[in-house]
Amino acid sequence: MSAVLETAAPFVAPAPGFWQRARHSPSFVIGLVLSAFVVLAAGLSFVWTPHDPYAIDMALKLKAPDAQNWLGTDAFGRDVASLLLVGARASIAVGVIAVGIGLAIGTALGLLASARRGWVEEIIMRLSDFAFAFPAILSAIMLTAVFGPGMVNAIVAIGIYNIPTFARITRASANAVWSREFVLAARACGKGRMAITLEHVLPNVLSVLVVQATIRFAVAILAEAALSYLGLGTQPPQPSWGRMLSEAQTLMFQAPRLAVFPGLAIALAVLGLNLLGDGLRDLLDPRLARKR
Numbered sequence: 001m002s003a004v005l006e007t008a009a010p011f012v013a014p015a016p017g018f019w020q021r022a023r024h025s026p027s028f029v030i031g032l033v034l035s036a037f038v039v040l041a042a043g044l045s046f047v048w049t050p051h052d053p054y055a056i057d058m059a060l061k062l063k064a065p066d067a068q069n070w071l072g073t074d075a076f077g078r079d080v081a082s083l084l085l086v087g088a089r090a091s092i093a094v095g096v097i098a099v100g101i102g103l104a105i106g107t108a109l110g111l112l113a114s115a116r117r118g119w120v121e122e123i124i125m126r127l128s129d130f131a132f133a134f135p136a137i138l139s140a141i142m143l144t145a146v147f148g149p150g151m152v153n154a155i156v157a158i159g160i161y162n163i164p165t166f167a168r169i170t171r172a173s174a175n176a177v178w179s180r181e182f183v184l185a186a187r188a189c190g191k192g193r194m195a196i197t198l199e200h201v202l203p204n205v206l207s208v209l210v211v212q213a214t215i216r217f218a219v220a221i222l223a224e225a226a227l228s229y230l231g232l233g234t235q236p237p238q239p240s241w242g243r244m245l246s247e248a249q250t251l252m253f254q255a256p257r258l259a260v261f262p263g264l265a266i267a268l269a270v271l272g273l274n275l276l277g278d279g280l281r282d283l284l285d286p287r288l289a290r291k292r
Contacts, residue, residue: 060073
């Protein structure tokens with residue numbers, strides 16, 4: 001019996017061979033580089049920006065890119081490069097917190113549903129179905145009507161939208177683990193359901209959750225940009241990529257670059273996270289890893 005239990009190896013840091021295989025995964029490498037670039041841009045904005053992103057100078061309105069303003073200025077004379085750097089903060093903050101909310105609550109609910117089964121599982125899954133009827137943007141509109149627009153309401157709306165996604169994925173993955181031999185052996189030894197969940201089930205579904213969290217991070221960045229574009233997310237004077245797009249739409253023929261730069265930033269951030277998620281899926285899935 002103990003020999004069977006030893007097969008339930010918990011999720012640990014990737015083995016040394018992980019990085020050797022990762023270097024040969026184009027999706028992982030490109031995704032990691034793009035994602036790191038966005039994170040570094042957000043971190044750099046805390047200590048340095050080319051100009052003050054909050055400084056308005058109408059004399060420099062719609063200035064073309066030059067040595068002083070690398071990406072030019074917007075309709076208020078603000079430096080576009082500085083706005084992009086600081087705007088990365090909002091995207092990273094919303095993504096981390098919103099995905100964290102969904103990951104923590106959704107994983108707990110999914111594990112509970114898988115462990116308890118019966119009416120508990122049915123209630124959790126039906127609540128998840130109900131939550132799917134309210135996408136992030138619709139939830140943000142409802143919260144805005146009650147509490148007013150702002151980043152906090154955007155984070156809550158996106159976080160709530162992520163909960164049923166993680167709950168369903170966790171439940172499906174955990175159900176597969178519950179049918180494994182080492183779990184059956186642990187139950188035969190007298191271990192309770194919660195102990196088995198924490199010691200055996202959760203470690204074996206972490207890799208799936210890591211991949212899903214990376215992908216949902218990209219979705220959260222898109223949702224934050226959409227909410228800011230609609231005026232429901234990050235509020236002035238805090239820079240936001242989505243609001244930069246909103247402000248640029250009336251100047252498409254005068255200064256199309258004002259829409260190109262934030263749009264490109266959003267596209268690269270989302271592309272990087274999606275590629276990183278695909279790369280992690282290929283590297284962490286034992287079946288796919290064996291094919292390499």
